[in-house]
Amino acid sequence: MLNMSRRLFRSVSFAIALLAWAGVPGAAADKPACTVGPLKLASFNIQFLGSSAKRDNEGLADLVRDQDIVLVQELIAPPFAGSFPPNPDGTVEAFKPDPQAAAFFEAMRSRGFFWVMSEEDTGSGDRIHLNSTATEWWVAFYKPQAAAPANDLPGGFLASDRxxxxxxxxxxxxxxxxNCSGTMDFVLVSVHLQPDDGPAPRQRRQHEIASISQWIDAQAGNGERDYLIVGDTNIQDCGELAQALPPGYQSLNAGCVATNTNVKGPKPYDHVFYRPAATAPEIDQAFGFKVVGLVDAMRNRWQQFGTGPYPGDPYRHDDFRQVYSDHSPVLFRMVAAGRDDD
Known part of the structure; x- marks a missing residue:
């Protein structure tokens, strides 16, 4: 495990805010007015974002344009120039920006989103900083008129070795x-857990979720209570969900609604885990958990963007995921229940 390619980095405070080019809307001198109301949140695993020149970035961004916060999983390369955290010897490596990733960020920027990103990528192998499907970056897009990063709360990678x-x-x-009115704060832990079915992958996912729960428990001294585990858990069915949920947690996708696009193998991969004892008042239970079916949502868009038959009619998995994804976005909402209790 420990070799010349593997490095330990000290966590920087929360994340690097990549509000990186001159056209970013809502700069400090032009801060938008606060829009009071429920926060609209989405989680979207866009498979291998940054790897496909066929990607309909405008269509994907349009699909989530009305959300206030959007967590995206599977970004495989940084969109803009920058530098990784310093190496133990003090040297610094530059990012290799990816134009295909940048195209999606530009599509989100043009719809009013800001973003915060992890300072580097993470993966299951000994090497990172790869700009390949072997590692991923974390990113959260947000609308500043609705919410903003709360850098005084716990944040960043859950471990120093990525x-x-x-x-x-x-x-x-x-x-x-x-939220922009300061009446609600919370921590979203974005995840992409071990894929595949079988005893070993299920056991691995259960360990990952338990480890996240332990990290959350370790933050108890800071006073924040509202932690949500959000994203692609790769959970296969309700039986696994029941075994994997830590004590005191529930899933907004308790019915195990399928969130992937493959009609031949529907799976409830995406979830929002929360602790009702801490966060139930802030969850919009009436709205619940909604899946925006990507295949149906992009059908009309294809007439403007695509050429040839729509890869969703009939569904062609490899073609569809290169242009769009193999997951549908999932939505939930949070509400400020009076004065924030933490």
């Missing part, structure tokens, strides 16, 4: 947010 970690396939990343 490669081949014993507890995680990909070290999760915590994004703390506060």
């Amino acid at each position: 490669s081949n970690h014993p507890d995680y396939e990909r070290v999760p990343f915590a994004f703390p947010f506060r």
Whole structure:
């Protein structure tokens, strides 16, 4: 496990905010007015984002344009120039920006989103900083008129070693947010857990979730109580969900609604775990958990964007996921229940 390619990095405070080019809307001198109301949140695993020149970035961004916070999993390369955290010897490596990743960020920027990103990638192998499907970056997009990063709360990678970690396939990343009126704050732990079915992958996922729960428990001294585990858990069915949920947690996808696009193998991969004792008042239970079926949602869009037959009619998995994804976005909402209790 420990070799010349594997490095330990000290966690920087929360994340690097990549509000990186001149056209970013809502700069400090033009802060938008606060929009009071429920926060609209989405989680979207966009498979291998940054790897496909065929990607309909505008269509995907349009699908989530009305959300206030969007967590995206499977970003495989940084969109812009920058530098990794310093190596133990003090040297610094530069990012290799990816134009295909940048195209999606530009599509989100043009719809009013800001973003925060992890300072580096994470993966299950001994090497990171790869710009390949072997590692992933974490990113959260947000609308500043609704919410903003809460850098005074716990955030960042859940572990200092982001490669081949014993507890995680990909070290999760915590994004703390506060609504614009300051009446609600919370921490979103974005995840992409061990894939595949079978006893070993299920056991691995259960260990990953338990490790995240332990990290959350370890933050008890800071006073924040609202932690949500959000994203692609790769959970296969309700039986696994019941075994994997830590004590005191529930899933907003308790019915195990399928969230992937493959009609030949529907699976309830995406979840929002929360602790009712701490966070139930802030969850919009009436709205619940909604899956935006990607195949249906992009059908009309294809007439403007695509050429040839729509890869969703009939469904062609490899073609569809290169243009869009193999997951549908999932939505939930949070409400400020009076004065924040933490």
